[in-house]
Amino acid sequence: MGLRTKIGVVITATAALVAVIMGLVVHHRTAVNQLETARETLDARLGTAVEDHATGVDRHRPDRRRALLNPERLPAPLREAAERGKRATYLDRSGGRPVLWAASRVGDDIVALRHPYERQTRNLRDLDEVLWLAGGLGTAFAGVVGVTLATVAGRRLNASARIAERIARGDHSARLRPRGGKDEIARLTIAVNTMADALSARLQAEREVTANIAHELRTPVAGLVAAAGLLPPGRPAELVRERAERVRGLMEDVLEVARLDGSAERADTDVRALGELTRRAVGAVVMDGRETAEVRIERDCVVETDARRVERILANLVTNAFRHGGAPVVVEVDGGLVRVRDKGPGFPPELLARGPQRFRTGSGSGLGLGLTIAAGQARVLGARLAFANPEGGGAEATLDLRASVAGQGATGQG
CATH class of the missing domain: 3.30.565.10 (Histidine kinase-like ATPase, C-terminal domain)
Incomplete structure (x- = not known):
């Protein structure tokens, strides 16, 4: 897996994780606020219904018609709380449709109110769809931006790698083109060029020293070969001539290596x-x-x-x-x-x-x-x-x- 792919995957995964966390937080806070608002509203209506029941106000008032007296289908947790004299609310999701209940005890009776909770549930579901869509679009956008940035950075890094490979293969004139900025890649570009300059200068100095030594030795070696040829025949003379010829061959090889290290050699095809x-x-x-x-x-x-x-x-x-x-x-x-x-x-x-x-x-x-x-x-x-x-x-x-x-x-x- 290349660096561009890794950066793109990391940025996309991070954006997706942030979108999921934000979606969960928004979903939770919205659900809590909706439930608290609905409970406060229903509890206020329950207080009015309890007062009407306690004072014997006209039972045909609109608010009164919505109150239930000792309902049989009251959820068990709410019934237990009401029997203990508490005024409480309860969200019942056991049926096919969610219902918010509120109940309180008045004398020997239990006054209760029920309110359908379908609209709030539907709104929360619609919100989840919007969050998923926004999270998906945000993740896709972050992925595109991440891949784009990674591509730009990858191209610059690949250029640095190619120049380094050319230098390693012997092309000591290869250099990176500096660009504006002070980021890490710009520093790498300067470092590669500095390294290439130092390496080129060192090799040039080494070539010059090698060539100069070989040139300085060429004249005395030639004299040695000539002098060896004047020795009287015999095994010692043969050994001297052999060693002299070998030294001369070595000098020629050193000079050839120095020439090949440079860039002036051209093939005659x-x-x-x-x-x-x-x-x-x-x-x-x-x-x-x-x-x-x-x-x-x-x-x-x-x-x-x-x-x-x-x-x-x-x-x-x-x-x-x-x-x-x-x-x-x-x-x-x-x-x-x-x-x-x-x-x-x-x-x-x-x-x-x-x-x-x-x-x-x-x-x-x-x-x-x-x-x-x-x-x-x-x-x-x-x-x-x-x-x-x-x-x-x-x-x-x-x-x-x-x-x-x-x-x-x-x-x-x-």
């Missing part, structure tokens, strides 16, 4: 067969001089995308599968999907929950830049990169390029 791109990317990855991945083309297709970036993504996925997974590594092309599978321990839970994060890996080795670069390149292409651990074991990374499919190629097996 052309039309290529996805199977061909996959074979080229996998063929460029050779681990320890002997291990290669198997490429399977289930359904080839033609994509309109940046071939260099696609190859970079697939090369990083295959390299990660060999380093942190386990052989055999299989790359499967199925339409616009490219799946990279291995038989290793699988992706760590943190990566599955939050996605790749630089300088963090689940295996305890490496800097986590390979998958971070792959995710960043996929974002530039407008593609999706998903990670999962299949039920049969191992890890599976899926590059979804279906949005870039320009046509279908031939089906084959490689």
